[in-house]
Each structure stands twice: as structure tokens, then as C-alpha cells.
Amino acid sequence: MIPSIPAIPPVSAATAAGAAQPAGASGGLGTSGAATPGSFQNILGQAIDSLNGVTNHATNLSLEAVAGNATVADATVASVVASLDTQLASALASRAVTSLNTIMNMQL
Amino acid sequence: MSSIWSAVDIAGTGANVDQTWIETIGSNIANMNDAVTPGQPVYQSQYVNAGPRVEPSGPSGPGAAAGVQVNAINLGSTKGQMQYDPTNPLANSKGLVEYPVVDLATQMTNLIQAQTSYQANAKVMSTAKDTYQSILNIKA
Numbered sequence: 588m589i590p591s592i593p594a595i596p597p598v599s600a601a602t603a604a605g606a607a608q609p610a611g612a613s614g615g616l617g618t619s620g621a622a623t624p625g626s627f628q629n630i631l632g633q634a635i636d637s638l639n640g641v642t643n644h645a646t647n648l649s650l651e652a653v654a655g656n657a658t659v660a661d662a663t664v665a666s667v668v669a670s671l672d673t674q675l676a677s678a679l680a681s682r683a684v685t686s687l688n689t690i691m692n693m694q695l
Numbered sequence: 696m697s698s699i700w701s702a703v704d705i706a707g708t709g710a711n712v713d714q715t716w717i718e719t720i721g722s723n724i725a726n727m728n729d730a731v732t733p734g735q736p737v738y739q740s741q742y743v744n745a746g747p748r749v750e751p752s753g754p755s756g757p758g759a760a761a762g763v764q765v766n767a768i769n770l771g772s773t774k775g776q777m778q779y780d781p782t783n784p785l786a787n788s789k790g791l792v793e794y795p796v797v798d799l800a801t802q803m804t805n806l807i808q809a810q811t812s813y814q815a816n817a818k819v820m821s822t823a824k825d826t827y828q829s830i831l832n833i834k835a
Contacts, residue, residue, distance in 0.1 A: 658714055660816075664707035667824050668700045674831045 627683065638676050645669035701761070702823035708748055708762030709816035715765050716743045716809040720802050727797035732785045733777065738795040740771035772796055 623629065645665040651657035719741040726738040748764035774796070781790030 658711050660707050660710035660714060663710075663820065664703055667703050667820065671700050671703070671824065671827050671831070674828065678831050 631680070631683075634676055634679070638672050641665075641672050642669045700823070700827060702826075703820055705762040706816045706820035706823060708764060710813055710820070712743065712745050712763050712765055713809050713813035713816060715768075716745075717806065717813070719743055719768065720806045720809060723797050724799065724802050724806075727795060727799060727802075730783065730785050730792045730794055731775070733775075733787050733791050733793045735793070737773065737775035737793050738797075739773060740795060740797050742769040742771065744769050 645662070645668070648657050648662040648665040652659050652662035723740045729738045731737050743765055744767040745763055746766045748762045750761045775793035776796055777791045777793055779790055780786055780792045783792045786792050
């Protein structure tokens, strides 16, 4: 029998920081169950954490530039990098979801 | 600062150096008429000393190129040019006033060059963004 797949836990701040193991990890898809350092869940959490930092950095630099404490070029670079990071994360996440959907739609 | 979007970062360092360049030119032009009594310190024109910025070390190897940086702001001559103007309250006993050596034509030429360089860096940044986006937009 195929075990039922547990609900995906919400990404909390603690999970994104990698400080705590998610609650629903035991009895997951894999044989080990827990979120190993190389698991997709961990990678996604770290990516979201990193993306959050990049976006915050861009916001702060924009405010600094408006206040006159940072150059416009620095703020623009941070903004472009944040935009590209967001698009990359979005592309990778949708690609991963597509892969999961492909597997879930297999007729067993 | 190094990221996977390094082309954007490198163009940003170029734009920053060009902004410093434009600032020094603006300072030179703004101070070109600063008269002083001979013997007093006269305004020294500023020049940007730029050079390649090198990463300290990293996974890509020691000392990868990472754009450009301002090494120093060099100063021009401490000697100004004397002008005979006895009615000026700053004139000395011989009726001489000292002005900084700033050639307006040279400064204007440098200003246009700095502006073009800034625009070129902005164009590199824009093109790098479009390039990265083209690979993100690939639909499998």
C-alpha cells in the first residue's frame, strides 16, 4: 500500500532559518522521513530565506538612496538583483511543482 | 559583494566610479573662481584615480575581477594662478590675487566623458538583466 502523503507544513520563520525541523516531516515521502540537509524542503526554505534577505537589502538601499546615504547605482543594482532572484525562485518553484504534478498524475 | 548576477554588480561598480568622477568635476567647476590672498591655501583640483576591483578570494579562484573601484582622489597643483586685481579686498600688497588652476574646457570634456561612461554602464546593467531574464523565461 502506498502511504498517504501528509499535508505540506507552512513555511514558518523558524523553518526558513533552518533552526527547527518541520512538524509533519516524520513519515514523509522518503524512507528517512526527516528533512535532510539536501532535501527539497530544506533547499526551498533556505532559498526563501535568502530571497527575503536580498529583497530586504534592496528595500533598505532604496530608502538609503532616497535619504542620500547610498548611491542610486547601488540601489538599482540591489533592485535588479532582487528582481532576478525572485524570478529565479519563482521559476524553480513552478518547475518543481510541475515535476511533482507529473509524478502525481501517473496511473499506478 | 558577489552573486550569481555578477554582470549587474560589475556594471554597478562602474556607475559608482563614474558618479564619483562627475562629483569631482562638479567640485572643480564650482571652485574654479575661489580667490585667495597669495600665500593662503588655494583650491586644488581633484582627479579620480580608478583601478580594477579584485575579489579577495572565493570559490571562483583567488582574485577574480569584480569591476572597478576608486583607488584615491588625487589633488592637482598647490600653486594657483596670479591675477593683478588691486581693487579686490583679498589682494596682497602687490595687488595680486591667486586663483585655482582649473581649465573649464578640460572639465567640460571630462564631464561629457563621465556622462557617456555612466550611460554605458547603465546600458550594460540593463542588457545583463534582459539576458538573465531570457534564460529564466525558458519554458520547458
